[in-house]
Amino acid sequence: MRYLELVGAPPPGAPRFFRLVADSPHVDEARLLEWNASTEDALTALYAVDGDADAFAGEVGDSSVVVGFDITRVDDDRFYMLVVGRPSEAPLFQQVVDSISRMGLIVATPVVYREGTAQFRIVGESEVLQSMIDAVPAGFEVDVHSIGTFPDEATAPTRTLSERQRATVTAALELGYYESPRNATHADIAERLGCAPNTVTEHLQKAEAKLVRAAMRGPVTSRD
Structure with missing residues (x-):
């Protein structure tokens, strides 16, 4: 089993929510912990966030992709956020997710958003991982930071x-x-x-x- 470690920025025209998670002035780092497609056009995601909960909540509520969200504070600088979003409002991201699922690959959590980028690992068979890179749609630019055997010392x-x-x-x-x-x-x-x-x-x-x-x-x- 192998992994690809990828780094990419939300592409031009990406829904405001993804740009906020990656590069809001009110967030130092956001980590996508889990997600689940609850209905055909609703996806629920759980984030752990280091940042200002009140300021960030005001920004998120103004994003078209977000149907609803709930925040639980840990302390003044950390909170959890449960978000329900519309995949149809983010077709480019949905295309990537569909490709990963169709190829039998897994996105290993957490997906980490910081400094304007998303950093994540895709896990699967070597040949399929190469096919995934070739299938990344135009407009969604990602860099392969590393390739390795899963698990490694970072995951275990x-x-x-x-x-x-x-x-x-x-x-x-x-x-x-x-x-x-x-x-x-x-x-x-x-x-x-x-x-x-x-x-x-x-x-x-x-x-x-x-x-x-x-x-x-x-x-x-x-x-x-």
Whole structure:
């Protein structure tokens, strides 16, 4: 199984909603988490957004593609948004989605919108992925940022851990080391594993560094 990592900007004439999600001054980043075609001409999508909920809601309500939306705030700078839209108002995007579905490919979530672009991965067989690039309709420009084997460390970050690092993190989780407040110390983990506390410290530091790097790397941006 392979993936294509693609980066593209909403094309000229794209519905205002897509341009807002990608490049609104009130949004630092938006992540499309899930979507579902609820009816023939209605698509429901769930976004996680870093930005100003009130200001963005005022903009979204003025977009022809949006039938309705609901916002749940996490804090002052983060919110979730459930959007019901009309695919018929975005024929170019619908054409791309239909091509992906017809070819038996999958768009891996999240789709990340930031700095005026959408960044996403399409997963499938190598030959079909090449056909997908050839089938991108005129007017929808995307760049192939990378091609790789799925999953990789970005989609399955624990694959980067050594056996001892994985065992140490697992023991730490089971003992409550990552609870707040912590229910275990490095000495407790060391006793469980039958090693010295400084060995636990070393394994946790290396494992946490790998996991954080993989989590923060995420989908690419145009600056990468």
